[in-house]
Amino acid sequence: MHDLLPYLIIGLTSGSVYALIALGLVLTYKVSNIFNLAHGAIATVSAYIFYALHVQHHVSWPLAALASVVGAGLVFGLIMERIAKALEGADFTMRIVATVGILLLITNTCQLAFGSFPLPVEPFLPVNVVNIFGVAVTVDRIIIVAVALIATVALYVFFRNSRLGKSIRAVVDNAELLDLSGTSPTRVRRVAWIIGCTFATLSGPLLVDTLGSVDVGTLTALVIQAFAAAALGSFSSLPLTYVGGLFIGLATSVSTKYIHTSDQIVSAIPSAMPFIILFVLMLVMPKARLVVRSMMKRKLHVRWSLPPRFQIGTGIATLTLLFTVPLWAGYHLGDWTAMLSYVVLFLSVGLLVRTSGQVALCHATFAAIGAVAFSKLAHEAGIPWLVALVLAGLVVVPIGAIIAIPAIRLSGTFLALATLGFGLLVQSVFYQSSWMFGLDGFGLAMPKPHLSWLALDTDTGFYYVVLAVACVTALVVVTLVRSRLGRLLRAMADSPQALATAGVSVNLTRLLVFCISAFFAAIAGALYGMYIVAPTGQSFDAFTSATYVTLLAIMSGIAPWYALNGAIALTIVSSYWHPTGMSNYLQILFGLSAISVAILPPQGLPAGVRAKIDRWGGANPEAPKARQVTAPKRDIRRGRRISPGRLEVQDLTVRFGGLTAVRNFDLEAHTGTITGLIGPNGAGKTTIFNVCSGLIRPTGGRVTFAGADISRLSPAARARRGIGRTYQHIELWDSMTVRQNVTLGHEGALAGSNIVRQLVPMRGDRNAAVSAADDAIALCGLTELADAVVASLSTGKRRLIELARCLAGDFTLLLLDEPSSGLDAFETEAFGHVLRQVVEERGIGILLVEHDMRLVMDVCEYIYVLDFGEEIFRGTPHEVAASTVVRSAYLGSEELDVATRAVHLA
Ligand SMILES: Nc1ncnc2c1ncn2[C@@H]1O[C@H](COP(=O)(O)OP(=O)(O)OP(=O)(O)O)[C@@H](O)[C@H]1O
Structure with a gap:
């Protein structure tokens, strides 16, 4: 035990600093739903201010510490609150992008001002030694532990007892209510951000004292320790977050005592402890704790792209230009080669982030493993170049599959965190091992392609090889995006839930896209490694994955244009224009662009200009043009009555x-x-629907369908058995057209859980889907809008699209959740008519949750009435209308009165 004490003391000290940063992180997350990836960078700023005042300008340390902690805390608190407010309507991708933008802005400004190398700082806290249980402890460590403890207790007491603290808790629970009670939520959030940022800035000088130096990287990366501590505190409990910080400090420190081995990988475990803890927590934490409260869904952007004719023209011009690069690029040729390898990388990142809407921050790691695998295969095993390149891609596919596991459990920010944790884990444990880049720092041997009859291993030859790989990748990715898998991915980005209840095994879709993305990232890594000649771990820094995602978020265009634009911005600009600090200025520009894109989504070209370009290009996709719909006079599926x-x-x-x-x-x-299911607000109707469609596991009871127990089936499996549904809060694939939505309603079950079918349709699938969609669209009166993007349509129309999507599917029972809300009286009547028609002609069943009692009484044959989660009545519309129990549950509801009168008159 006595031997252990020094490690415990070191662990407690570093853990106290982690705890401080983590507390600030949790506090700001709670009030704004933003995980601030730049939280460690804020600590860095205070460390540099402290350095400038104390070391460069000889200000006494208490004054320098006070100025850096309070000054930076206040300024960042105010700025961050403004940014957080501006991000209120942003989706999680944009929130991540914005905080990475802030991180880039801060770290690169610091590097321009203070350089990239660590700056030494003499310990400024007293270092006299006191004896604790026989162990000599320096006073600075005691001070650090005490400061963190006092700050935590003060924060806790402030929350529990002060009016402002209670207001901060109230703003987390219900900001509107707080506003009604006369306290401004904005002011309360501002205070929370100032406190949160001050906790970060407080840790800056403390860490400088412990480390004896200031540098951008170490402090900025502390955000991972903070995330791990916050995860241990379930992202909400302040005391547990403090304990989490201490635990991480202790685990890191104590493991250095016990892990003494010559094995390079095992010996790297202590320093990787925070990343291991974060990654493991993301894997095992109960899913309920990983739900982001009231997070906005993906923004409803109506994407516009150049008409196909112009795209082909631009493609040919770009290819011609790229083909001639060796003729005029001179010594910049290498940068153009690097640019092309980035095109491959960005296409791989884009497939995940832009097409499927999943923010994964581990592509630098995929690329690193790809480079290593290629080196081993081509150099060590002597496998032919092209085979080695493809095999290197395949080696990374299982790693992509492993990363898809957290993606199945996690979404949004938590997936970003887990993948960043994974990248940092691989970097700190494996990069230096002989398995990967080795300790010698000489880098990997990366053979270039070689043919006896073609000079591929020259700079020019290699450029053309990389150009060819980039073109093939672009072709594959563009084809994928337009294929069935592409449709599934776009739908998954908009609403994975709707995709699952359309019959698609979304987990399989996730797995597929992660594997494909990992494959291309590995290829890109191998090509980039060949360009570098002898890549080391530094060539694939894990944090750069965040820059890639940010860069792609600010680039416009569809695949492959965003990848080309991003790669040019990253490599070519600084190749031709390189004043001192150019790469920092560029990163600052990326950071600022990311923040502005997140806050103010780009509007793109004015609508008039777009319409003109569309006309010149012979396309007019935005105008809801009525495609000639070949809806048969009789629904082709009407004749086919389903089995009861x-x-x-x-x-x-x-x-x-x-x-x-x-x-x-x-x-x-x-x-x-x-069948009707009615009841006042909060009665439990939607919950029952969620149980029936498999979105919620019930506490007790069972669900059977067509005689089989389906209680344990997934939502997709239930959909494939014939249960379709709509949602109270409409779940459409907003970036797609009406026709694409409805067609996918049919295609979902065909793609199902079959890996091949998710990639390619069977013969005849497409025709069947288009035909079913045309029928459903015509039946719901949406023919005129078939080519309109659904995000641009009214709620009433969107309800009808949801119904049409269900009707296009091969469902035998539809669960319709308040389908008429948003429809006017005329539309509701027509809607009731459609419901009766499909039931009569197809023989399907409908379970209807509805607040429009007139519609319920009009179409339902039997009604269940629910209140406070319990059945209070069941019967025919007449019996329900006559029931005093129902009337008292609906006390004061005019709707019931009107509907009741209608029933009695009928
Ligand atoms: N995921 C959840 N976590 C906690 N409480 C929930 C959750 N989902 C629903 N509830 C609660 O369960 C109760 C029933 O909600 P439900 O949405 O099923 O009612 P409803 O009858 O559909 O109401 P409405 O007509 O207003 O949609 C409500 O008190 C609601 O707040």
Whole structure:
């Protein structure tokens, strides 16, 4: 034990600093839903201000510390609150992009001002030694631990007892309510941001004292320790976050005592401890804790791209230009080669981030492993160049699959965190090992392609090889984006839930896209490594993955243009124009662009100009033009009556923590009828739907469909069995057209859980899907809007599209959740008519949750009435209308009165 004490003291000291940063991170996350990746960078600023005042201008350390902690804390608190407010309507991708932008801005400004090398600082806290349990401890360590403890206790007491602290807690729970009570949520959030940033700035000088130097990298990367500590505190509990920080410090320090080995990988474990903890926590933490509260969905951008004719023209011109590069590039040729390898990398990143909407921050790691695998295969094993390149890509595919595991559990910021943690873990444990780049620092041997009859290993020859690989990659990615998988990915980006309830095994889709993306990133890494000649770990720094994602977020255009633009911005600009600090200025520009793109999504070209270009290019995609729909006079599926089935819910109970949303509920819904499920707000209707479609696991009870117990089936499997649904809060694939949405409603079950079918349709699939979509679109009166992008349509139309999507699918029972809300009286009547028609002609069943009682009474044959999660009545519309129990549950509801009168008159 006595031997252990020094490690415990070191661990407590560093852990205290981690705890401080983590507390600030949690506080700001709680009030704004923003995980600030730049939180460590804010600590860096205070460290540099302290350095400038104390070391360069000889200000006494207490004054320098006060100025750097309070000054930077206040300024950053105010700035960050403004940015967080501007980001309120932004989706999670843009939130991540904005904070990476801030990180780039801060770190590169610091590097311009103070250089990239560590600056030494003499310890300024007292270093006299005191004896604790027989161990000599310097006073500075005691001070650091005490400062963190006092700050944590003060923060806790402030939260519990002060009015402002209570307001901060209230703003987390219900900002509107706080506003109504007369306290400005903005002011409260501002205070929280100032406190949060001050906790970061406080850790800056403390860490400088412990490390004896200031540098950008170390302090900025501390955000990972902070994230790990915050994860241990479930991203919400301040005391647990403090304990989490201490735990990480202790785990790191104590493991150095016990891990003494010559094995390079095992010996790297202590320094990688925070990344290991973060990654493992992301894998094992209960999913419920990883749900971001009230996070905005992906923004509804109506994407515009050049008409195909112009794209082909631009493509030919670009290819011609790229083909002639060796003729005029001179000594810049190498940079053009690097640029092309980045095109491959950015296409791979874009497939994940832009097409499928998943922010993964580990592509630098995929690239590093690809480079290493290629070196081993081509250099050590002597495998022919092209085979080695493809094999290097394939080696990384299983790693992509492993990363897809957290992607299945996590989304948004948490996926970004887990993947960044993975990248840093690989970097700190494996980069220096002989498995990867080795300790000698000489770099990998990267053979270039060699043919006896063609000079491929010259600079020019190699340029053309990389150009060829980039073109093939672009072709494959563009084809993929336009293929069935591309449609699934775009749908997944907009609403994975809707995709799952359309019958698609979304996890498989995720797995596929991660594997494909990892494959191309590995190829890019190998090519980039060949360009560098002898790459080392530094060529693939894990943090650069965040820069790639940010860069892609600010680039316009569809594949492959965004990749080309991004690669040119990253490599070619600084190749031709390189004043001192150019790369820093460029990164600052990326950072500023990322912040502005996140805050103010680019509007692109004015609509008039776009329309003109569309006309010149012979396309007019934005105008909702009525494509000649070949809807048959009779629905081709009308003749096909489905076999009778029954959805049965037995003894269902659903609890959310202490709240029982549904209690011992039974229900039957038959094919060939419309069954109503009504009840006041909060009665538990949507919860029952979620259980039936597999989105919620009930606390008790079971669900059977067509005689089979489906209680344990996934949402996609239930959809494939014939249960379709719409959502109370419309879940459409907003970036797609009406026709694409409805067609995918049919294609979903065909893609299902089959890896090949998700990639390529069977013969005839496409025609069947288009035909089913045309029918459904015509049935719902949407023919005129078939080519309109759904994001641009009214709520009423969007409800109809959701119904059409369901009708295009091969479903036998539809769960419709408040489908008429947003429709006017005329549309509702027509809607009721459509429902009756499909039930009559196709024989499907409908379970209808609806607040429009007139519609319910009009179309339903049997109705279940629910209140506070329990059935209060069941019967025919007449019986329901006559029931005093129902009337008292709906006390004051005019709708019920009107509808009741309608029933009695009928
Ligand atoms: N994921 C959840 N976590 C905690 N509570 C939940 C969750 N989902 C629903 N609830 C609660 O369960 C109860 C039933 O909600 P539900 O949405 O099923 O009601 P509803 O009848 O559909 O209401 P409405 O007509 O307003 O949509 C409500 O008190 C709601 O706040």
